Each structure stands twice: as C-alpha cells, then as structure tokens.
Amino acid sequence: MERVQDRRERRIRRLLSLLWVIFVTIGVQSLSARPAPGVQGVHLAVTLLLAGCLLPIAAVASGRWQVTAPLPCVVYCLLVGEFGLALGVLQPHAMSVLPASVGVLTSFLVLRRVPAMVLSGVLVGELLGTNLAGMDGSATNLVSQIQFCAVLAVMAVFIRQAGSNEARAELLLAQLEDARETETEAAALAERTRIAQDLHDVLAQTLSGLAIQVQAARRMARRNRADEELRGVLDRTAKLVKDGLGDARRAVSALRGDRPPSLDRLAELVERYRTDLELDVSMTVIGTRRPVPGDAGVALYRGAQEALTNAARYARGARTVVTLRYEPESMTLTVEDRRDSGAPAPAPVSGGSGLGLTGMRERVALAGGKASAGPTGHGWTVRMEIPA
Numbered sequence: 001m002e003r004v005q006d007r008r009e010r011r012i013r014r015l016l017s018l019l020w021v022i023f024v025t026i027g028v029q030s031l032s033a034r035p036a037p038g039v040q041g042v043h044l045a046v047t048l049l050l051a052g053c054l055l056p057i058a059a060v061a062s063g064r065w066q067v068t069a070p071l072p073c074v075v076y077c078l079l080v081g082e083f084g085l086a087l088g089v090l091q092p093h094a095m096s097v098l099p100a101s102v103g104v105l106t107s108f109l110v111l112r113r114v115p116a117m118v119l120s121g122v123l124v125g126e127l128l129g130t131n132l133a134g135m136d137g138s139a140t141n142l143v144s145q146i147q148f149c150a151v152l153a154v155m156a157v158f159i160r161q162a163g164s165n166e167a168r169a170e171l172l173l174a175q176l177e178d179a180r181e182t183e184t185e186a187a188a189l190a191e192r193t194r195i196a197q198d199l200h201d202v203l204a205q206t207l208s209g210l211a212i213q214v215q216a217a218r219r220m221a222r223r224n225r226a227d228e229e230l231r232g233v234l235d236r237t238a239k240l241v242k243d244g245l246g247d248a249r250r251a252v253s254a255l256r257g258d259r260p261p262s263l264d265r266l267a268e269l270v271e272r273y274r275t276d277l278e279l280d281v282s283m284t285v286i287g288t289r290r291p292v293p294g295d296a297g298v299a300l301y302r303g304a305q306e307a308l309t310n311a312a313r314y315a316r317g318a319r320t321v322v323t324l325r326y327e328p329e330s331m332t333l334t335v336e337d338r339r340d341s342g343a344p345a346p347a348p349v350s351g352g353s354g355l356g357l358t359g360m361r362e363r364v365a366l367a368g369g370k371a372s373a374g375p376t377g378h379g380w381t382v383r384m385e386i387p388a
Helices: 002-032 041-061 071-088 097-110 111-134 139-223 226-256 263-276 292-314 355-366
Strands: 282-287 319-326 332-337 370-376 379-387
Touching: 002 041, 002 097, 002 319, 041 071, 071 111, 097 111, 097 139, 111 139, 139 226, 263 282, 263 319, 263 379, 292 319, 292 332, 292 355, 292 379, 355 370, 355 379
Parallel strands: 282 319
Antiparallel strands: 319 332, 332 379, 370 379
C-alpha cells in the first residue's frame, strides 16, 4: 500500500505542476489580449475576472485548498470555469477554453462518473453558447475546443482508473503476502508442536522415570545406611534430574508458545483457585502497578501458586487473603490463612513434604529476595519480598 500511496502522490505533484503551467498560460494570454487588465472601466472588469479565475487555481496548485471532496471540487470547477468564460467574453482572442478544461479535468478526477459528466456538460455548454453567440472568438475554434475538453475528460478517466487498478493490485499482493506469512507461521508452529511433543513424550518422560528411580535409590540408601559419599552422589543426581526435568518442561512450554507466568496473571490464578477448588480467597493490590523483571514476576507467581495449593490442602474453611504491595524499592506478596477464633488449628506443614516451600524460598532467593512461612495467631502466612 505504501507504493500505491507514493505513486498517487507523484501523480498529484505532476497534476499540480500542470496547474501552474495553466496558471501562467492564462495570465500571459490575458495580459497580451485586448482590452488588457487595468484599474478603470472595462480594464478593471478584466482584472477582477482574471483574479477570480487565477486565484482558485493558485490556491489548489499550492496545496492551500484541497478539492478532493465533492463540494469543494464543484465550487472550484465553477469558479474557474465561470470566471474564465466571462473573461473570454471581454477578451475574445484569449484562451477561454483553458479554464473550462481545468474544470472538466478536475471533475472527472474527483467526482463520480455521472456528477462529473453533468458538471462538465454545464461548462462545455456555456463554452458552446459563447462561441455560437460570437462573443468568444470565431465558431471555427468550437470543434477543436470541444475535442480538447473531451480528450482531457478521457485522460482523467484513465488516470483515475489506473490509480484504482494499482490500489487493487497492491491490496491483492498484500493479501497474498499475508497468506504466505500465515502459512509459514502455521508450518513453523506445527513443527514446533511436533518437537515439543517429542520432547515431552521422550525426554521429559524419561527424566520423570529416572527421577522416580533416583528417589527409590535414595530411600534404599537411607534404609540400608549406605555411606555418606554414596548418599551425597544420589542427592546430587536427584538435583540434576530435577533441574533437567524443569528445563525440559520450560523448553516444551517455549516451543508451544505458552506465556510464562507473571504478576499480570496473578488475579487469574486467584480466580482459578476460587472457582475450581472452591477456596475462599480474595486479592488486594496496594500501591501503583509497575513493570516487574521476568525472574521476579515468575518467582512471586510460583510462590503464590504454592501457597494457595497449601491453603487448599490444609486450610479448608479458612479465609485466604492474597496481598500484593508495591513499595518504593521492593515488592511484597503475602498469602495469609485467617480462621475464626473457634475454628480448629491449622494442620502442620510437616504433613507434606516441605519441598514446595523449600523450592519457593530458593526461587525467590535466586531473584534476589527472601521468603518466609509460618503460623500466626489465627492461621498461616507466607511472605515473599523481592527488590524491584
């Protein structure tokens, strides 16, 4: 579409240059004709008619008057044509056909076909009338003047049609390019999905099985009281398998185009726990929201997810409040379970493995923050703070 716009602007510049040529031609012809422009009597009338004809042409040629809309176009064509024909009556040997031809050309360039034919018919009819009345030169020029206007009208129609054809062709090319880009993106997405499926079905499943086997080996080592060196090797192996499994899952998510979790989706997470797990949870945001680094956002999101999971497991019936606070130099996220005074005490965290809270602390620490979790007088609170 940009190429069409450039060509259209070039055509407009050429047409405006043509207007300046007509402007100069009409002025020179009028100055050399008799009676010449002046300030008295008929000479003053010639001056006023010449100004009425040339000023609209100059305004359009300089870009000060836009005649691309129908009403300005009609006004412009009538001003130039009528003043030009009146000037031709006072100066019979001047080129009165030029103003009328300007109106014909402009009308067919801007207006629809029928209005342009009506307006051009009015201008040519008046030109014909002045010739037949013998007020503007001889009748011998009549045929050539009408032919000149007809040629300009046909030229304007072809110019306008060429512009429309170029616009349609450019639109079709743009649609074709969009279709090709969409097809390429679809093929790339299909390939990425296939690779993600292979990673999930082969690598991730293998690592999951390996993790189970390593955990079993660690339990056997503890039960058989194996030496510390062997247990240390198994612990490091378990950590490597866990890290590899996490990397594989992240790679699968990236290949599938999944959005990484962030604080922008925290409200969605809270709503999902409220709806799907029927957890009595609410969320409050304190302070002005601002962009958060990716690692910090992921750490806070995963921490909130772990805390809400624990609340759904161990704090059924409690009211859970998620509070995100934007401090001047840090961000704090708390997830608090609040029970009524007569409610039973919270289930101890030792009822679970504790690995979730440990992973939360490690993730927050990697983002440069700190996390804590523990009982309160009326429930349980998880607090995470990250500089951001």
